Amino acid sequence: KTSMRGLDTDIPSITKSIVGHVQTSLAQQAHNLDDLGAYQAAALSVRDNLILNWNETQMHYTRKEPKRAYYLSLEFLMGRTLDNALLNLGLKPKYDDSISQLGFRLEDLLEQERDAALGNGGLGRLAACYLDSSASQELPVWGYGLRYKYGIFQQLIAPDGSQLEAPDPWLEHDNPWELPRLDVTYEVRFYGHSERLDNMKAVWSGGQEVLAMAYDTMIPGYETKSTNNLRLWESKPKRGFDLQSFNAGDYERAVESSNSAAAITSVLYPNDHTTFGKELRLKQQYFWTAASLADIMRRFKNLGKPISEFPDYVAIQLNDTHPTLAIPELMRIFVDEEDVPWDAAWQLVTNTFFFTNHTVLPEALEKWPVPLMQNLLPRHMQIIFDITEIVVSVVEKKFPGDRERLARMSLIEEGYPQNIRMANLACIGTRKVNGVAELHSELVRLTIMKDFVDLYGVSKFSNVTNGITPRRWLDQCNPRLSNLISETLKLPKAVFLKDLYKLEGLLQFADDPAFQKKWAAVKQSNKERLAQHVQTTLGLKINTHAMFDVQIKRLHEYKRQTLNIMGVIHRYLTLKDMTPAERKKVNPKVVLFAGKAAPGYYVAKLTIRLIVNVARIINADADTKDYLQLYFLPDYSVSLAEVLIPASDISQHISTAGTEASGTSNMKFCLNGGLLVGTVDGANIEIAEEVGEQNVFFFGHLTPAVEDLRYKHMYHPVPVEQKCPPLARVLNEVSAGRFGDGGVYEPLLNTIRQHDYYLLTEDFDSYIQALKLVDEAYQDRTEWIKKSIRTTAKMGKFSSDRAIQDYAQEYWNIESTKPE
Numbered sequence: 003k004t005s006m007r008g009l010d011t012d013i014p015s016i017t018k019s020i021v022g023h024v025q026t027s028l029a030q031q032a033h034n035l036d037d038l039g040a041y042q043a044a045a046l047s048v049r050d051n052l053i054l055n056w057n058e059t060q061m062h063y064t065r066k067e068p069k070r071a072y073y074l075s076l077e078f079l080m081g082r083t084l085d086n087a088l089l090n091l092g093l094k095p096k097y098d099d100s101i102s103q104l105g106f107r108l109e110d111l112l113e114q115e116r117d118a119a120l121g122n123g124g125l126g127r128l129a130a131c132y133l134d135s136s137a138s139q140e141l142p143v144w145g146y147g148l149r150y151k152y153g154i155f156q157q158l159i160a161p162d163g164s165q166l167e168a169p170d171p172w173l174e175h176d177n178p179w180e181l182p183r184l185d186v187t188y189e190v191r192f193y194g195h196s197e198r199l200d201n202m203k204a205v206w207s208g209g210q211e212v213l214a215m216a217y218d219t220m221i222p223g224y225e226t227k228s229t230n231n232l233r234l235w236e237s238k239p240k241r242g243f244d245l246q247s248f249n250a251g252d253y254e255r256a257v258e259s260s261n262s263a264a265a266i267t268s269v270l271y272p273n274d275h276t277t278f279g280k281e282l283r284l285k286q287q288y289f290w291t292a293a294s295l296a297d298i299m300r301r302f303k304n305l306g307k308p309i310s311e312f313p314d315y316v317a318i319q320l321n322d323t324h325p326t327l328a329i330p331e332l333m334r335i336f337v338d339e340e341d342v343p344w345d346a347a348w349q350l351v352t353n354t355f356f357f358t359n360h361t362v363l364p365e366a367l368e369k370w371p372v373p374l375m376q377n378l379l380p381r382h383m384q385i386i387f388d389i390t391e392i393v394v395s396v397v398e399k400k401f402p403g404d405r406e407r408l409a410r411m412s413l414i415e416e417g418y419p420q421n422i423r424m425a426n427l428a429c430i431g432t433r434k435v436n437g438v439a440e441l442h443s444e445l446v447r448l449t450i451m452k453d454f455v456d457l458y459g460v461s462k463f464s465n466v467t468n469g470i471t472p473r474r475w476l477d478q479c480n481p482r483l484s485n486l487i488s489e490t491l492k493l494p495k496a497v498f499l500k501d502l503y504k505l506e507g508l509l510q511f512a513d514d515p516a517f518q519k520k521w522a523a524v525k526q527s528n529k530e531r532l533a534q535h536v537q538t539t540l541g542l543k544i545n546t547h548a549m550f551d552v553q554i555k556r557l558h559e560y561k562r563q564t565l566n567i568m569g570v571i572h573r574y575l576t577l578k579d580m581t582p583a584e585r586k587k588v589n590p591k592v593v594l595f596a597g598k599a600a601p602g603y604y605v606a607k608l609t610i611r612l613i614v615n616v617a618r619i620i621n622a623d624a625d626t627k628d629y630l631q632l633y634f635l636p637d638y639s640v641s642l643a644e645v646l647i648p649a650s651d652i653s654q655h656i657s658t659a660g661t662e663a664s665g666t667s668n669m670k671f672c673l674n675g676g677l678l679v680g681t682v683d684g685a686n687i688e689i690a691e692e693v694g695e696q697n698v699f700f701f702g703h704l705t706p707a708v709e710d711l712r713y714k715h716m717y718h719p720v721p722v723e724q725k726c727p728p729l730a731r732v733l734n735e736v737s738a739g740r741f742g743d744g745g746v747y748e749p750l751l752n753t754i755r756q757h758d759y760y761l762l763t764e765d766f767d768s769y770i771q772a773l774k775l776v777d778e779a780y781q782d783r784t785e786w787i788k789k790s791i792r793t794t795a796k797m798g799k800f801s802s803d804r805a806i807q808d809y810a811q812e813y814w815n816i817e818s819t820k821p822e
């Protein structure tokens with residue numbers, strides 16, 4: 003009953019612990035407690051277990067001194083913690099019982115928790131999955147990020163159908179999952195001036211200093227005591243920062259400078275793939291990399307090793323270019339503070355860092371104006387110029403006189419103003435560069451990094467296909483399926499949740515009618531769970547006997563939600579053209595959308611508005627509403643994804659070929675037995691390789707065709723009416739006001755009629771054809787269920803455990819280690 007160091011985890015002890023937290027931590031009475039209070043008490047009780055495991059793990063790392071890896075990400079899209087912590091600790095059944103005895107339902111308490119939504123989408127959620135996998139595999143990995151006071155905005159839909167944004171005050175109620183570390187603080191400098199000394203050194207002084215304070219979040223591994231750390235920094239004014247102003251009686255000024263310090267970590271930038279050049283964003287980036295590196299350096303110094311061994315104890319993964327300032331910052335620390343000669347410092351730096359690229363879209367490549375950098379970070383600007391010299395000399399040596407190549411590879415892009423190319427800096431300052439799916443990594447080599455492949459050779463550029471954690475994205479979000487798999491394979495859940503390739507065992511049951519029936523029943527109950535959720539939160543009635551067709555992701559032109567909505571309108575018009583008798587043969591379908599648009603992304607917001615208004619017309623049409631329903635679910639989040647994904651029959655991943663680096667929700671849907679309709683892009687390709695092409699619905703042009711087609715559109719435009727009459731009809735119906743004021747949508751429609759950069763007119767016919775094949779396949783329900791089973795069975799590769807193993811072995815050179 004009692005373990006040496008752990009807490010008692012029998013039910014009476016758990017109950018005692020929860021009640022204890024109600025009375026002491028919350029100072030409330032057990033008899034008039036609401037769901038929120040009960041959630042908080044349960045969370046604090048679970049947290050006690052995490053803290054003990056965390057302490058033990060961290061003490062073990064300190065004693066054992068293994069090489070550690072650090073994952074630097076400006077985004078960690080964690081979602082909720084309680085359910086995940088209970089599952090990873092193996093305490094869910096006991097807490098369930100205890101909470102029932104206290105007169106509550108665990109399910110209700112779980113719903114009280116707010117999502118930690120410190121991310122925009124795929125990149126942030128990937129970071130969260132990687133933390134789960136690192137802890138589960140007992141790898142010494144810490145995450146470093148920012149503790150934004152406001153996460154990704156809350157999305158509301160206005161009466162006219164357009165997106166409104168509201169702040170996300172996720173810390174409104176106390177956050178039981180973080181531990182403020184009042185004693186872990188660093189000073190971070192901005193502005194001022196840098197004076198060069200000899201030996202490439204300099205002294206940076208003056209300007210302003212703000213304080214970074216650590217908040218630690220415990221990351222429990224699955225079925226292990228190993229509990230890692232996610233350290234998030236909060237910005238604060240330095241003590242005494244305002245003394246001068248206070249003493250002079252200038253309180254306004256004192257408050258102002260206090261506010262500007264706090265502003266750095268106040269809000270997550272809600273863009274993905276665009277919008278650079280904002281000083282506050284650059285401040286966030288430097289504040290975070292400086293605090294993280296100071297912390298890493300302090301830990302390294304505690305080892306008492308010579309500085310030359312830094313890369314033997316530290317590996318740092320840069321999640322996209324957002325933390326690229328870590329490269330000049332580590333140079334500054336080595337050269338200016340540790341007296342390491344410049345060349346030796348550069349060796350250490352380039353042996354410490356690794357860089358993951360997450361997109362090849364040209365508008366997404368981060369650039370910072372030189373004058374902005376010069377003003378905010380004068381010392382780093384010098385270092386970047388000095389690093390540029392390294393580039394110039396190595397390129398000049400290998401390709402003498404090739405000025406154009408040099409101009410392309412330079413860290414500085416010429417122009418007014420000059421810009422710093424962060425991807426170039428990230429490439430030359432790191433040991434290895436990777437993309438996130440095979441096709442994407444190939445495109446990285448062929449496009450944005452081509453010149454660097456010529457310089458360094460191809461071995462620096464490799465691939466780590468993304469993955470997802472099966473704990474959250476199978477067991478937690480779909481317990482019925484997880485239970486069915488466990489009982490069918492006669493394996494404890496932990497076996498396939500730790501080794502996802504074990505799912506292959508399902509293949510031998512794919513043809514078993516009894517199993518098929520159970521499989522279908524799970525999907526059906528998940529559809530009902532979703533319908534229930536939509537009913538209670540939005541008051542809408544979904545037809546659970548229909549096929550559920552889902553597209554949930556950030557709104558972006560390259561992801562082509564417009565292709566989907568045009569397809570829906572086409573389906574609607576086709577249904578309207580039919581006789582009632584003909585319609586009766588059609589399989590009913592529910593189309594679900596969810597996703598946020600960057601607040602300044604006009605066309606993406608217009609797409610939401612169109613979807614909402616098309617939904618209003620379609621859902622109210624008595625002729626068709628039994629055959630086609632359309633919903634836009636507001637405020638997409640990790641928690642909403644956990645309900646939507648298990649309920650899907652088919653999901654859409656329909657980016658223009660070559661634009662979606664990987665995608666990770668595609669993996670989540672397939673793991674949960676949903677089929678996929680998509681383009682030959684990103685990880686869709688590898689999913690098809692695993693599950694077999696007969697089990698996915700591919701359509702559209704391939705990557706190599708895209709460039710030529712765009713060229714053609716540019717120089718030999720053909721009107722939509724000629725190129726794709728069915729699409730032209732759809733566009734005209736929208737224009738004509740069939741779904742409300744048509745004029746509103748002109749700018750959106752014109753993106754298709756004019757340049758059609760994302761090639762909707764080229765892919766529309768084959769898209770409609772693919773959806774027809776989906777309908778036909780769904781008619782044969784037994785065949786469909788077999789496809790669904792076979793899909794889940796072949797998802798082993800897409801566990802983030804595999805991806806993290808790859809990083810640990812091929813990049814970081816770290817090993818598993820655990821207490822005892």
Ligand code: 26M
Nearest residue numbers: 124125271273274275360438662663664665666
């Ligand atoms: C840029 C400027 C200002 C503020 C924020 C940004 C920014 C934020 C996020 C830029 C890019 C961001 O993320 C890109 C991203 O999410 N990429 C996705 O990464 C996933 C994980 O690798 C892939 O699965 C997706 O295909 C890829 O689009």
